[in-house]
Amino acid sequence: MIGIGGLGVLSACGPGSPATAPTSAPAPASTPAQGAPAQATAPAKAAAAPSTVTAAPTPAAAAGSAKRGGTLKVTLDSDIIGIDPHGASAGVDRNVYTAIYNGLVAPDKNLKIVPDLAESWTTPDPRTYIFKLRSGVKFHDGTAFDADAVKKNFDWILDPANASARRPEIVDVEQVSVVDPLTVRITLKNAFAPFLSIISDRAGYMVSPTARAKFGKDYPRNPVGTGPFQFVEWIKDDHVTFKRFDGYFEPSLPYLDEITYRPIPDLSVALTELKTANVDFLFRIDPKDVPDVKSTPNAVYLEGPGVGYQGLWINTAKGPLADRALRQAVNLAVDREALLAAAYFGIGQIAQGPIPPSSWAYDQSIPHVQRDVAAARQKLAEGGQPNGFKLVLKAQSNSPLQDKITQLIQAQLAEANIQVEIQTVEFGALLKVGEQGDFDAMSLGWSGRIDPDGNIEPIFHTNGNFNYGKYSSSAIDEGIAGERQTTDQAQRKQIFQQIQKTINDDAAYIFTYFPPTSFAALKTVQGFEVTPDGLMRFKSTWKS
Amino acid sequence: MLRFIGGRLLGTVPVLLILSLGVFLMLHLTPGDPVQIMLGQDADPQSIAALRSELGLDQPLPVQYARWVGNVVRGDLGRSIRTHQPVMEAIVTRLPVTIELSLVSLIISLAIGLPSGVVAASRRNTSVDVASTGLALAGVSLPSFFLGILLILVFALWLRWVPPSGYTPFVHDPAMNLKQMFMPAVALGAALAGIVARLMRSSLLEVLDTDYMRTARAKGLSQQAVLLGHGLKNALLPVVTVVGLQVGALLGGAILIETIFALPGIGRLAVDSIFARDFPIVQGVVLFLALVRVLSNLIADLLYGQLDPRITRA
Numbered sequence: 083m084i085g086i087g088g089l090g091v092l093s094a095c096g097p098g099s100p101a102t103a104p105t106s107a108p109a110p111a112s113t114p115a116q117g118a119p120a121q122a123t124a125p126a127k128a129a130a131a132p133s134t135v136t137a138a139p140t141p142a143a144a145a146g147s148a149k150r151g152g153t154l155k156v157t158l159d160s161d162i163i164g165i166d167p168h169g170a171s172a173g174v175d176r177n178v179y180t181a182i183y184n185g186l187v188a189p190d191k192n193l194k195i196v197p198d199l200a201e202s203w204t205t206p207d208p209r210t211y212i213f214k215l216r217s218g219v220k221f222h223d224g225t226a227f228d229a230d231a232v233k234k235n236f237d238w239i240l241d242p243a244n245a246s247a248r249r250p251e252i253v254d255v256e257q258v259s260v261v262d263p264l265t266v267r268i269t270l271k272n273a274f275a276p277f278l279s280i281i282s283d284r285a286g287y288m289v290s291p292t293a294r295a296k297f298g299k300d301y302p303r304n305p306v307g308t309g310p311f312q313f314v315e316w317i318k319d320d321h322v323t324f325k326r327f328d329g330y331f332e333p334s335l336p337y338l339d340e341i342t343y344r345p346i347p348d349l350s351v352a353l354t355e356l357k358t359a360n361v362d363f364l365f366r367i368d369p370k371d372v373p374d375v376k377s378t379p380n381a382v383y384l385e386g387p388g389v390g391y392q393g394l395w396i397n398t399a400k401g402p403l404a405d406r407a408l409r410q411a412v413n414l415a416v417d418r419e420a421l422l423a424a425a426y427f428g429i430g431q432i433a434q435g436p437i438p439p440s441s442w443a444y445d446q447s448i449p450h451v452q453r454d455v456a457a458a459r460q461k462l463a464e465g466g467q468p469n470g471f472k473l474v475l476k477a478q479s480n481s482p483l484q485d486k487i488t489q490l491i492q493a494q495l496a497e498a499n500i501q502v503e504i505q506t507v508e509f510g511a512l513l514k515v516g517e518q519g520d521f522d523a524m525s526l527g528w529s530g531r532i533d534p535d536g537n538i539e540p541i542f543h544t545n546g547n548f549n550y551g552k553y554s555s556s557a558i559d560e561g562i563a564g565e566r567q568t569t570d571q572a573q574r575k576q577i578f579q580q581i582q583k584t585i586n587d588d589a590a591y592i593f594t595y596f597p598p599t600s601f602a603a604l605k606t607v608q609g610f611e612v613t614p615d616g617l618m619r620f621k622s623t624w625k626s
Numbered sequence: 627m628l629r630f631i632g633g634r635l636l637g638t639v640p641v642l643l644i645l646s647l648g649v650f651l652m653l654h655l656t657p658g659d660p661v662q663i664m665l666g667q668d669a670d671p672q673s674i675a676a677l678r679s680e681l682g683l684d685q686p687l688p689v690q691y692a693r694w695v696g697n698v699v700r701g702d703l704g705r706s707i708r709t710h711q712p713v714m715e716a717i718v719t720r721l722p723v724t725i726e727l728s729l730v731s732l733i734i735s736l737a738i739g740l741p742s743g744v745v746a747a748s749r750r751n752t753s754v755d756v757a758s759t760g761l762a763l764a765g766v767s768l769p770s771f772f773l774g775i776l777l778i779l780v781f782a783l784w785l786r787w788v789p790p791s792g793y794t795p796f797v798h799d800p801a802m803n804l805k806q807m808f809m810p811a812v813a814l815g816a817a818l819a820g821i822v823a824r825l826m827r828s829s830l831l832e833v834l835d836t837d838y839m840r841t842a843r844a845k846g847l848s849q850q851a852v853l854l855g856h857g858l859k860n861a862l863l864p865v866v867t868v869v870g871l872q873v874g875a876l877l878g879g880a881i882l883i884e885t886i887f888a889l890p891g892i893g894r895l896a897v898d899s900i901f902a903r904d905f906p907i908v909q910g911v912v913l914f915l916a917l918v919r920v921l922s923n924l925i926a927d928l929l930y931g932q933l934d935p936r937i938t939r940a
Binding site: 160161163164170242245246247249250299300302303317318319320344345346347348350351354355357358360507508509510511513514515517547 | 656657658659660661662663671672673676677680708709710711716719720775778779782783786789790791792793885886887888889890891894895898901902903
């Protein structure tokens with residue numbers, strides 16, 4: 083199967099040899115060491131053997147062959163809606179934030195949380211995080227990045243008046259206090275193990291407080307961060323341009339002079355742009371186009387594991403699937419191998435639960451549900467429907483991929499005497515369908531979070547924000563409470579395994595597929611690393 | 627004349643009102659919440675509720691509509707829900723793209739349609755006629771998005787004459803601008819070219835059979851003078867009417883074409899905003915497009931009077 087183990091990585095060793103990059107080295111794709119080694123922190127201790135959390139030299143910088151200059155032209159699948167990580171944002175926007183913002187911490191390509199604007203951190207107790215900040219860092223507008231700026235950022239998000247989309251993510255933050263200009267202490271209301279992973283994303287990106295105050299509501303169109311690139315212009319529906327920030331805190335980075343992002347909604351047109359070398363880098367690629375990219379002489383296909391999953395949401399509160407045995411019948415009737423081969427063209431991997439292969443909590447030994455039509459029929463009898471039953475499967479309209487998936491599932495379930503009526507609605511309406519619980523089953527995935535908690539709690543906790551299926555299990559709720567209390571990764575992994583087993587036994591969601599993170603690029607693009615979170619990061623990227 | 631124009635414009639006010647109400651209701655009654663779509667699947671209910679109330683979307687529908695109409699009357703179309711950009715600004719910045727696209731398509735369709743119609747009519751039932759009408763039929767029948775993809779395949783991928791998509795303002799780089807406009811304009815204008823050619827042919831044939839044409843020929847005028855001097859002018863009347871009506875259709879077609887060719891125009895703005903339930907933008911765009919349609923019909927009517935002095939506006 084493609085892309086299970088190795089991360090697709092673009093190497094810095096010349097055109098045409100992308101597969102030879104060091105994929106296994108756990109080199110933090112972070113920053114040259116500047117500060118002294120710092121104290122260990124509990125979560126990081128669990129994440130990997132070394133007991134210090136500090137910056138290490140970047141492999142790209144060490145390579146020394148990287149070339150300065152040039153413009154990288156990148157496609158997006160739709161226009162961004164703003165460049166404010168703390169405001170409203172669409173998924174695609176996050177790929178632009180990475181050019182202009184840094185967080186206190188960041189995920190590396192193995193999803194380990196590594197230093198970014200924070201040089202090191204300690205957690206004296208599970209509720210307290212003390213960050214030692216990198217010194218001499220400036221925002222693009224000249225504002226100094228210090229403990230005060232960090233406090234202002236968190237306080238802005240936490241102020242209900244600003245209606246920040248990030249507030250719920252960090253609502254458990256009790257207080258952010260300035261210890262000294264380069265030290266910040268964040269106190270949580272209660273122990274929350276996923277905290278570092280949460281602030282490695284948008285909630286922890288640092289925005290210039292000066293620019294925030296100056297531009298107010300227009301900030302999303304006038305963004306200022308500390309990142310490797312600074313904002314130049316945004317012509318809506320046409321392009322967003324960033325240029326190299328000469329004052330970036332990692333010496334000699336970035337290599338590129340400029341990045342231009344172009345929203346091209348039609349993926350086949352975007353692919354033609356790549357083939358004709360009008361763009362350098364393709365964001366998102368249809369599984370069906372992968373063979374085409376691979377056979378294009380000047381292009382290369384990049385793939386690594388992702389963080390999300392695909393499958394069917396199940397209404398466990400009403401309709402036929404409120405019956406556990408009938409849910410299990412559906413689970414047994416689905417042919418995941420066929421889905422992978424026919425709908426996803428063999429790209430990616432079959433899912434056995436909510437925790438994808440990129441996660442430290444992933445357990446390879448858990449088998450995925452094997453199709454067993456006889457067993458499914460038995461479950462029908464057990465569920466009091468020996469002659470089968472009918473269910474409504476909702477899915478997104480105008481999506482060839484979803485059409486294929488739902489039709490395959492319809493045919494597969496029919497063989498087990500389960501009649502599926504497919505109803506498609508446009509994506510915005512589908513989210514509403516989910517929220518209102520107006521489905522028996524719904525074909526929709528979960529984009530995924532870095533911490534496994536984020537792939538489970540929202541969907542399967544009784545009070546989860548996305549518990550569309552109204553699933554409730556005291557075992558799960560207790561498990562989540564427990565894994566959040568401890569920062570010991572081994573212990574958490576054990577709890578997650580138990581949770582995963584319960585979800586599967588209850589068939590609370592029909593897991594089918596782990597989508598990979600995939601991109602395509604011209605062979606002239608060097609030094610790009612695929613991160614499982616699917617975001618494009620270009621600070622170490624260069625053009626040969 | 628001025629009174630006529632004034633009356634026609636005044637008559638559009640109720641049309642626009644009914645239209646905007648219809649669009650408003652359709653958008654709001656369609657399931658889907660702009661805030662939820664904007665914040666994405668991963669957004670939690672608290673932030674959705676906070677943003678909804680900030681945007682006034684938690685108000686009853688009549689209140690929302692009345693507020694919108696009140697603001698429009700004062701010249702304020704509101705701001706985009708997604709980007710906070712003023713609706714007027716969003717439309718105005720995209721206008722040049724769509725106007726250029728429509729204009730170039732119009733020119734292309736007339737440049738192809740008129741001559742081929744005239745040639746077909748003057749050589750009725752010859753192979754030239756058959757070829758011309760066949761092509762016209764193809765132009766009318768081919769869906770524009772399909773033609774667009776075909777053009778990309780041929781001119782961008784195989785021949786590499788033009789880039790596959792994108793837009794460069796004319797003032798920045800005229801050559802690149804025209805290169806990028808070529809495929810979308812042809813894709814959009816093909817249908818109209820076909821319509822114009824067919825209409826021109828039949829209209830000219832009709833005119834050619836009239837008494838005054840025979841008189842003109844009898845006077846000893848050359849075939850060319852008869853055709854172009856007398857025939858064409860009279861045959862153009864129905865063509866002008868139809869082209870006037872088709873300008874609206876061009877704008878409609880621009881919606882698809884702009885999305886395929888990644889042009890930052892009004893059509894793409896409309897599509898994206900509909901999917902995002904960005905109500906203020908959709909309503910602003912619909913209002914604007916309706917106005918354009920009304921105006922283009924009016925202009926066609928006025929031109930009609932110029933071409934045919936018998937039509938007066940007493």
